[in-house]
Amino acid sequence: MRAALLQITASDDPAGNLRMLLPMLQEAAEGGAELVLTPEVTNCVSASRTHQQGVLRQEGEDTTLAGLRDAASALGIWLLIGSLAVKSEPPEERFANRSFLIDPSGNIAARYDKMHMFDVQVTETETYRESAGFAPGDRAVTAPTPFGMLGLSVCYDVRFPYLYRALAQAGAQILTVPAAFSPATGPGHWEPLLRARAIETGSYVLAPAQTGEHPAQRGRARRTYGHSMAVSPWGEVLVDAGTEPGVVFVDLDPAQVQKARSQVPSLEHDRVFSGPA
Ligand SMILES: O=C(O)CNC(=O)[C@H](CS)NC(=O)CCC(=O)C(=O)O
Secondary structure (H helix, E strand, C coil): CEEEEEEECCCCCHHHHHHHHHHHHHHHHHCCCCEEEECCCCCCCCCCHHHHHHHCCEHHHCHHHHHHHHHHHHHCCEEEEEEEEEECCCCCCCEEEEEEEECCCCCEEEEEECCCCCEEECCCCCEEEHHHHECCCCCCCEEEECCEEEEECCHHHHHCHHHHHHHHHCCCCEEECCECCCCCCHHHHHHHHHHHHHHHHCCEEEECEEEEEECCCCCCCEEEECCCEEECCCCCEEEECCCCCEEEEEECCHHHHHHHHHHCCHHHCCCCCCCCC
């Protein structure tokens, strides 16, 4: 099975981002990808709540979701929209950071709301308060596909290993980690975190990422780390997209999941313990 990761530099203009994505989806499908993945906040990268309030919609009215569903069915591909920022159901006033799995008929096969909020001061000048704008989810999600079971996650989730252990123990073989990773943490943490999640679960990890300097009409411009990555169940980096936007391909073999897990069956070796108190 061939997958494609779309590495993009999304702006804060959802319509422009959709126009940029459609030819990339076409390129991915023409290159033989049966599963295509986009990064976190595919529809809008913005640091301005006022701007987001103006351009973002609930999922039923989200034009990026509608356009990408049409594209998935026109191209006959499975599409993991890493996430869309969408308005929540009232009375929740914050957005949801929601991942969607679209099937080749354009139906929504699964949704997952990012659970861990990036409330972190990464450097003296760079602070993120994701929970001010986004309401966290509270439900882990797996989804069957013809290529195996997906386990969904988003970005900062990657730092919480028990989530991935739960996904793998529930049957997930391919873990998705769409991201908009910070340039401060990316160089030291991105690759080792992804490889660790792959090794400790014996799963493929597919991590499409935002990259570069994101143009913004309102609010300050944001930068992201890039390096969309696919990791094998043995922990090898199969592809690293560097920092330029584009489409990268990776071939997956479900038998590799079985092989890694039978060589090191650590997923079955959990112990129940007391303490440390
Ligand atoms: O705010 C948005 O538009 C969408 N959300 C994001 O970009 C989020 C929260 S700011 N980014 C991360 O989770 C980066 C995590 C990270 O960089 C790390 O774990 O080191």
